[in-house]
Amino acid sequence: MATVGIVMGSDSDMAVMKKAADVLTQFGVSFEMRIISAHREPDVFFEYAQGALERGLKVIIAGAGMAAHLPGMCAALFPLPVIGVPMHTASLGGRDSLYSIVQMPGGIPVATVAIDGGKNAGLLAVRMLAMNDEALLKKLQAFIAEQRESVIKKDERLQEVGYGNY
Ligand code: RP5
Secondary structure: OOEEEEEEOOHHHHHHHHHHHHHHHOOOOOOOOOOOOOOOHHHHHHHHHHOOOOOOOOOEEEEEEEOOOHHHHHHHOOOEEEEEEEEEOOHHHHHHHHHHOOOOOOOOEEEEEEOOHHHHHHHHHHHHOOOOOOHHHHHHHHHHHHHHHHHHHHHHHHHOOOOOOH
């Protein structure tokens, strides 16, 4: 049974949403991944979002672009956390997606990450699940420590070779 639902409005969102899937795979979190358009197939979307709790999902990561209603509508139908991922768009640079997702009316929250923020969406889902999962929390702490080390190593190299040879 999947713990996280990853859903996107189009296959054109895949490159960004794949980053969330990669993070969940890295942390051993089970997920299901779907391409469902709230606008183009509202009946399929409704069935997906309304059945999500019963299917055992604890978090939904929803990515969409332009008039990006998918995450908000997931939050309208699914009572647990929804993380919205606004897609970069050619016409408005993703501001359209960002505003559509982040400006939710009071009562229906969507935790919105950066434009094209698939990686952080995955990590935020892991952090949410780690609240009640000691083993996952340990993995998260190890990841945070590794990340810190990698920046320290980069700075050490910079100090060693200088910016011209970096
Ligand atoms: C949204 O419209 C999708 O999430 C996608 O980001 C955008 C464009 O979709 P396509 O025309 O590429 O299918 O629903």
